[in-house]
Amino acid sequence: AILLHPEKLSHTPRDGALREPLLKVIHVMRSMGYKDDEDREVVLRDLSEVIGQFPYKAPSVFNFYLPEFQPDRFTGDLVGPEFEIFTTPAAIGLFNGLMSLIRKGLGDCDGGFGIHAPGCAQGRLTAGGSGSAEATLKELDLLLTGGRLNGSSSVVQHAYREAPEGAKVQAAQEAIVLSPEFHTLGSSAPAGRREAKKRREAPNPRSYKAVVMLYLGGGADTFNMIVPQKCPLYDEYVLARKNVALLPQQLIEISTDGQACKKFGVHAKLSFVKDLYDRKKAAFV
Structure with a gap:
């Protein structure tokens, strides 16, 4: 059957x-x-x-x-x-x-x-x-x-x-x-004749955005990737991280709106991310 x-x-x-x-x-x-x-x-x-x-x-x-x-x-x-x-x-x-x-x-x-x-x-x-x-x-x-x-x-x-x-x-x-x-x-053979598709007019080229997500697994210390600055959250960060907390002068400062802190520090190794952020081409999620 x-x-x-x-x-x-x-x-x-x-x-x-x-x-x-x-x-x-x-x-x-x-x-x-x-x-x-x-x-x-x-x-x-x-x-x-x-x-x-x-x-x-x-x-x-x-x-x-x-x-x-x-x-x-x-x-x-x-x-x-x-x-x-x-x-x-x-x-x-x-x-x-x-x-x-x-x-x-x-x-x-x-x-x-x-x-x-x-x-x-x-x-x-x-x-x-x-x-x-x-x-x-x-x-x-x-x-x-x-x-x-x-x-x-x-x-x-x-x-x-x-x-x-x-x-x-x-x-x-x-x-x-x-x-x-x-x-x-199932069968991998062509299933009959393919229907001809109508040709579409090519649209005018326009700018686009590509979403690239960086997934950092393993030993990435994400607490030190972006650190609150010049606000009470930094004191909480230092209290939690103790001797591995980064000092403000060790970080690259960025500005933001709508967050608990107006200033954050990006890890010095991520200067390229800071540049992208300043150009509004990157975000921290």
Whole structure:
């Protein structure tokens, strides 16, 4: 009944689905012949904050995503539940982890999915070539996408061809796991003839603004990045920071309105941010 269902037999833009991130990780390890160096069981670190999914870590009894979730630009009753956890940070974490798995094995190096191990990895993918380049790429296509490589096939072939000897299979694996066919289910073939779009008149060029957010993680001492000046808040800051509090002469002064203090001090290493702030091209959030 499933194989003969109209949705399975038809090929329209409404078909298919985005694959769950954890299934993609396990898929690569199984299909590419992952083997532990000492024949131990596979140990993954908690990937909840890395790829958005991990066994027994669902945020609620309703699973990792809601069945009625509708991403932006989806119209009508078209839904994409798996897109709810396919955020930008999760996508980057997934891509970094897959690249680390292919290049270095399962470990914690370069955003890997594993735990710390001597020599970086607990084990590695063992899948090799199948003779000729054509046979190797055909096998990788079958194992990683179910033989659905379509528009991405030329990219994979180029990656394989340009890679040095000994790294060709890895290059092809990397290209495939970055392809749309690997991350989705359903037909990847063109669904009929594309409708011609009406040509639009090019608008007159105009100025624009790009929002660039600086995310500082790890050991960033944000209390000393921007410090209140010449107001009671500075005294509270000194009381809280004690011997690591910065003196006014160690900071770059800026002026502002609508805040508890009219003057703030920016860390001396962030002079470029002060320049952008003075030109009204930067803000502290």
